[in-house]
Amino acid sequence: MQIEASNKKSKKLFSIFFLVVMISIVATYYRYVIIKDFEITTDQDAFNESLLENQ
Amino acid sequence: METLIQTSINLCQWDTAQLLIFSDNVFGTLIYYSHFFALILSLIVGIFVFTSNRESLTSQILLFMTVIFSLWVFFDLVLWATDNSSFTMFFWSLEILIEPMIYGASVYFLYVFINKNDIKTLTKILLILPILPIIILLPTKLTLLGFDLTNCDRNAVEGFLSTYYTYFIEILYVSWIFVLSIVKYIKAVPEQKRQIFFITLGIILFLLSFSFGNIIGSFTDDWVVGQLGLFGMPIFAGFLAYMIVRFKTFNIKLLGAQALVFALGFLVLAVAFIRNIENVKLVIAFTLLFVLLLGRALIKSVRKEVMQREQLQILSEQLFDANEKLKGLDKLKTEFLSLASHQLRSPLTAMKGYSSMLMEGDFGEINPKAKEAVERIFQSTMNLTKIVEDFLNVSKIEAGGMKYEMGTFSLSEIARDMSKDLSITAGQKGLKLNFESDSDTDCTVNGDREKVRQVVLNFIDNSIKYTKEGTVNVSVKKVSGKVIFSVKDTGMGMTPEIKATLFQKFARGDGARMNTGGSGLGLYLAKEIIEAHKGTVDVESDGPGKGSNFHFELDTIK
Numbered sequence: 268m269q270i271e272a273s274n275k276k277s278k279k280l281f282s283i284f285f286l287v288v289m290i291s292i293v294a295t296y297y298r299y300v301i302i303k304d305f306e307i308t309t310d311q312d313a314f315n316e317s318l319l320e321n322q
Numbered sequence: 323m324e325t326l327i328q329t330s331i332n333l334c335q336w337d338t339a340q341l342l343i344f345s346d347n348v349f350g351t352l353i354y355y356s357h358f359f360a361l362i363l364s365l366i367v368g369i370f371v372f373t374s375n376r377e378s379l380t381s382q383i384l385l386f387m388t389v390i391f392s393l394w395v396f397f398d399l400v401l402w403a404t405d406n407s408s409f410t411m412f413f414w415s416l417e418i419l420i421e422p423m424i425y426g427a428s429v430y431f432l433y434v435f436i437n438k439n440d441i442k443t444l445t446k447i448l449l450i451l452p453i454l455p456i457i458i459l460l461p462t463k464l465t466l467l468g469f470d471l472t473n474c475d476r477n478a479v480e481g482f483l484s485t486y487y488t489y490f491i492e493i494l495y496v497s498w499i500f501v502l503s504i505v506k507y508i509k510a511v512p513e514q515k516r517q518i519f520f521i522t523l524g525i526i527l528f529l530l531s532f533s534f535g536n537i538i539g540s541f542t543d544d545w546v547v548g549q550l551g552l553f554g555m556p557i558f559a560g561f562l563a564y565m566i567v568r569f570k571t572f573n574i575k576l577l578g579a580q581a582l583v584f585a586l587g588f589l590v591l592a593v594a595f596i597r598n599i600e601n602v603k604l605v606i607a608f609t610l611l612f613v614l615l616l617g618r619a620l621i622k623s624v625r626k627e628v629m630q631r632e633q634l635q636i637l638s639e640q641l642f643d644a645n646e647k648l649k650g651l652d653k654l655k656t657e658f659l660s661l662a663s664h665q666l667r668s669p670l671t672a673m674k675g676y677s678s679m680l681m682e683g684d685f686g687e688i689n690p691k692a693k694e695a696v697e698r699i700f701q702s703t704m705n706l707t708k709i710v711e712d713f714l715n716v717s718k719i720e721a722g723g724m725k726y727e728m729g730t731f732s733l734s735e736i737a738r739d740m741s742k743d744l745s746i747t748a749g750q751k752g753l754k755l756n757f758e759s760d761s762d763t764d765c766t767v768n769g770d771r772e773k774v775r776q777v778v779l780n781f782i783d784n785s786i787k788y789t790k791e792g793t794v795n796v797s798v799k800k801v802s803g804k805v806i807f808s809v810k811d812t813g814m815g816m817t818p819e820i821k822a823t824l825f826q827k828f829a830r831g832d833g834a835r836m837n838t839g840g841s842g843l844g845l846y847l848a849k850e851i852i853e854a855h856k857g858t859v860d861v862e863s864d865g866p867g868k869g870s871n872f873h874f875e876l877d878t879i880k
Contacts, residue, residue: 276443284450287457292416295461299411306468307407308479309330 334474336405343396345403347476353402361395364388379440383431387424391532394420405476407469414478415460422453422488424532425495428525432499435521436506436514452491459483492533499525652720659717666710674703712843716827719850726770726854730879733767733774733805734759734798740778741796748786748794755786759798765805767876769855774876777848781809781872784844789813792869800878808873815868821861825849852876 298304337346348354368388372381397413397420404410426449433441459465467479503522507515677700680688688696718724741757748755759765767774785794792812799806816824823829828842849859852874863870 274440277440277446280443280446280450287454288419291419291457291460295415296412298461299415300408303408305407305411305466307471308468309471 330471331405334471334476336474336476338405339400339403342409343399343403345405347405348399348402354399357395357399361392364395365392368392379434380431383427383434387427387431390420390423390427394424401476407471407476410476411466411469411478415466418465418480418484418488419456419460421532422456422491422495425492425529426450426453428529429495429498429502432502432521432525436502436510436518452494456483456488456491489533492529496526496529499529656717656720659713660721662713664714667707667714670703670707670710674700674707677703709843712847715847716843719847724850724854726773728768728770730766730768731771731774732762732765733778733807733876734762734765736771736775737778737796737798737807740775740782744779744782744786747783751786751789752791753786753789754793755782756793756795757797758795760800764800764878765798766879767805767855768879769876770851773851774855777851777874778807780844780848781807781874785809785811785813785870785872789869803878804875805878806873806875808871810869810871812869815863815866815870816861817866821863824861825859848874 339345339347365388368385372385375381394417397417400413401410401417404413430441430446430449433445456465462481464481464483466484467481470477470479499522503518507518507522510518677696679685680696681693681700715724737759738757741755745755782794782796789811790813794812795810797806797808797810799808820829825845825848827846829845845859852859855876857874857876859872859874861870861872
């Protein structure tokens with residue numbers, strides 16, 4: 268009986284854990300892939316050189 | 323800003339990835355080699371171990387570890403190949419999430435491997451707790467600050483959590499493994515010590531080599547060195563395979579050998595695709611190490627297996643011969659018993675008949691002393707007849723010639739009659755014989771009336787024989803579609819060892835001391851007869867001197 272109770276607790280614990288993981292993954296996907304909400308650091312000098320070359 | 327970013331991307335001249343992982347951005351064949359090798363081998367090990375024993379928790383955790391490790395390797399390959407900044411941010415985050423989970427799972431694996439049992443829920447919560455901040459804060463700037471386009475690096479800029487916290491908890495998990503192993507090692511017996519040593523070494527090597535590349539990458543931004551860390555997986559797999567062969571941990575020697583051959587084939591094939599001679603040397607060095615470690619263990623195992631098989635073959639042949647001889651002897655014995663019993667029955671019938679006639683005065687009055695002698699002759703003849711009947715029945719059963727004349731009858735009626743007949747014998751010994759039953763119609767069964775009567779007689783007669791004082795309670799009850807006949811006494815009882823052999827042929831138990839005349843076949847015959855009626859026979863006893871309860875059950879007529 269104790270083992271069964273422990274198994275049930277364990278299943279509940281892992282279910283909650285994986286649910287939280289899935290929510291976190293979905294939120295991360297939404298932020299980075301769907302709405303592309305992140306900062307991009309660029310090389311300003313390379314950009315300027317490119318503009319000069321084009322002119 | 324958009325123009326600036328797009329121009330910067332164009333300047334870098336990245337290739338667009340096909341199927342997420344194939345592109346010219348992956349500039350070394352070694353990267354594909356190291357990733358595919360680690361991914362395939364880890365999955366093979368995990369799936370083989372799991373399919374060999376799905377119920378084992380160790381197998382389940384190992385499968386989880388290898389699957390998330392393979393996912394990590396795949397995501398890493400995506401990061402090498404992709405030119406999409408969103409994908410880089412997303413898959414980089416996933417890698418940060420998976421890494422501590424591999425460490426946590428390794429601790430869990432070690433616990434279960436050593437204890438051979440699951441851990442407490444509280445320990446599981448303690449294992450999960452350090453990972454929770456990473457899971458919850460994964461989509462925030464604490465994990466990734468942004469995407470770095472400078473120098474065409476295509477790297478995500480890691481935040482506080484990924485630069486410091488993840489490594490802190492990874493160190494925490496490694497320390498946990500060390501402390502757990504040392505504590506268990508000290509307490510373990512010598513054979514367990516070797517197991518603990520090797521499994522810990524395998525896990526530590528795997529985790530250290532796995533971390534090596536990431537730590538170097540995070541602090542120096544040199545992610546190429548990180549690829550060498552993936553070779554930690556074959557080392558871990560090598561140790562795992564060693565555990566399989568040496569300690570039969572998962573009992574999948576054959577599967578381990580198949581995994582080795584597959585991995586070796588893959589290694590050799592990979593060499594054909596490497597153009598850089600330095601990389602070839604590296605791959606060959608790893609292959610050689612892999613072959614030496616696993617090959618030696620497997621050869622030893624195969625040699626041992628072959629020797630055992632040869633010995634087993636010889637033993638099997640000897641056993642077959644012995645079995646054939648035994649079958650022949652058994653047949654001879656059965657034929658002899660049958661013949662002897664038949665031959666014995668005729669003179670016994672004559673002895674019984676004439677002694678009975680002598681006692682009843684058919685040949686005239688005889689003096690009291692002679693009468694007493696004749697009575698003893700009659701009683702001994704009766705006992706001998708019973709033994710001969712038993713032998714004859716056993717030989718019939720073993721020859722498959724026992725015939726049952728089936729019909730319906732009331733078991734309670736038979737038990738009542740037998741109890742009544744035997745109550746005189748019980749009374750002569752100073753015993754009280756009680757009888758109780760449900761109604762006759764409730765206790766109607768289908769079977770051979772005479773054979774079942776023989777079993778009832780045997781049970782009650784035994785109880786009277788082996789009970790010095792007290793009571794013998796006979797009962798017949800109908801319980802959920804079955805008629806249960808039981809004889810409970812306050813007699814000599816028995817030990818569990820005697821109980822286990824009591825229904826075997828010639829088993830006498832402690833009863834041999836009280837009743838030297840028995841053949842040891844009565845209970846064997848009872849069991850055979852009841853089982854032929856699709857019923858069950860059993861006995862219960864609290865121990866020597868505490869009485870016993872013999873019972874059998876038959877299906878009732880609905």
